[in-house]
Amino acid sequence: xxxxxxxxxxxxxxxxxxxxxxxxxxxxxxxxxxxxxxxxxxxxxxxxxxxxxxxxxxxxxxxxxxxxxxxxxxxxxxxxxxxxxxxxxxxxxxxxxxxxxxxxxxxxxxxxx
Amino acid sequence: xxxxxxxxxxxxxxxxxxxxxxxxxxxxxxxxxxxxxxxxxxxxxxxxxxxxxxxxxxxxxxxxxxxxxxxxxxxxxxxxxxxxxxxxxxxxxxxxxxxxxxxxxxxxxxxxxxxxxxxx
Numbered sequence: 001x002x003x004x005x006x007x008x009x010x011x012x013x014x015x016x017x018x019x020x021x022x023x024x025x026x027x028x029x030x031x032x033x034x035x036x037x038x039x040x041x042x043x044x045x046x047x048x049x050x051x052x053x054x055x056x057x058x059x060x061x062x063x064x065x066x067x068x069x070x071x072x073x074x075x076x077x078x079x080x081x082x083x084x085x086x087x088x089x090x091x092x093x094x095x096x097x098x099x100x101x102x103x104x105x106x107x108x109x110x111x112x113x
Numbered sequence: 114x115x116x117x118x119x120x121x122x123x124x125x126x127x128x129x130x131x132x133x134x135x136x137x138x139x140x141x142x143x144x145x146x147x148x149x150x151x152x153x154x155x156x157x158x159x160x161x162x163x164x165x166x167x168x169x170x171x172x173x174x175x176x177x178x179x180x181x182x183x184x185x186x187x188x189x190x191x192x193x194x195x196x197x198x199x200x201x202x203x204x205x206x207x208x209x210x211x212x213x214x215x216x217x218x219x220x221x222x223x224x225x226x227x228x229x230x231x232x233x
Contacts, residue, residue: 101159105155
């Protein structure tokens, strides 16, 4: 059983605060790490697919880093806005798994105006 | 682009009845779709991989006779929960890959909106 852990489970921040969450995953047989944003009553939407150790990706105010050797990824949000409120999911893809993603439970972010 | 539509979003049924959930890729062809289930405060758990024109591949512990998956075309996969019982009440969500990603984030999944099933 693959273990993908996300912390914290939930987070409340004020508008303008910067924040970050963690995703930890198995460090062996790594293929890719996905981040998704899931707003209430909508479909999960991909933020990043990361494959290379040391990779850093950025999309507007959101960025992510990847350490495959120690098995963790950080997601950063700079200057949080109320529209950033969502659940952020990470998912681990093991090599040779026929694209079967293993998801964490997510981090629920609430940004207060 | 790359939209996946899932219906119904909510369904309430009586114990013993069957419920069908549809998952459509609207603007791309999906040879493979994935069905997940999520219980409260748990992570999305893969139930099965739906392959166009062939049998679905089920994860360990998922009853294939109870959760019937049909992927008859490149844009439609259906999940039928047969003889539903209260313990089948859950959130079900489908996803697909667009193999011709064309400029989008490579390799990401596109998800439907999910279906909440309540079995009375």
